[in-house]
Amino acid sequence: MQTIYQPKGRAREYSELALNLYRGCSHGCTYCYAPQMLHMSREDFSNPQHRPNIIEELKKSAPNYADSEVFLCFTCDPYQDINLEYRLTREAIIVLHQNNINVRLLTKAGYGSMGDFDLLHQGDKYGATLTFIDDPMSRKYEPYAAYPGVRMNALYLAHKQGINTWASLEPVIDPKQSLELIRMTHEYVDEYKVGKWNYDARAKEIDWKDFTKKAVALLEKYGKRYYIKESLREKCH
Secondary structure, three states: OOOOEOOOHHHHHOOOOEOOOEEOOOOOOOOOOHHHHOOOOHHHHOOOEEOOOHHHHHHHHHHHHOOOEEEEOOOOOOOOOHHHHHOHHHHHHHHHHHOOOEEEEEEOOHHHHHHHHHHOOOOOEEEEEOOOOOHHHHHHHOOOOOOHHHHHHHHHHHHHOOOEEEEEEEEEOOHHHHHHHHHHHOOOOOEEEEEEOOOOHHHHHOOHHHHHHHHHHHHHHOOOEEEEOHHHHHHHO
């Protein structure tokens, strides 16, 4: 069983190492690329399953990755509802820390992800995907994820506890809302990663060069660390 692995392609821009604890995700995001990548129907993908013996296998493989950082998770949300039953994310963080491995978390679960804040130390990073301010739009594209305000508040609470925070502004579906999200969260988000909307014809209607220019200007104004994904940088030439 593959546990920690090296992502390929665009995913590699977020992390050199990753771990997926569940197969599938219950958030139902319409823009999700994972079902296609995993060769699963969206129906099957939306009925997530835990990966049997993943923690036992992680205990065997983790010593090979000491002094590194592992991303949780690329093809699922580490704090989707199924995690309330199996608690694999908490167990994985403990194993990784025992092997001197930092974790970079990314979730849309909001308050449902805060139960592991007590485990996170200075080298870890807690992140949320921020796509909209508008709740109805979020429900349209991310029907079962936490509302935007809940995700932002979880970031704020993590920051108050001294946890390093970051936000994934990917996909950018409504550029105006993405820019406003930077303005709204810059006081408690330490780092931003920004990526375009892919695999949807409507993305061609967006002026990516204009958006990127404005996003970079805002991020530099606030003195934030940031990364613009390559596919978005390409649109600016």
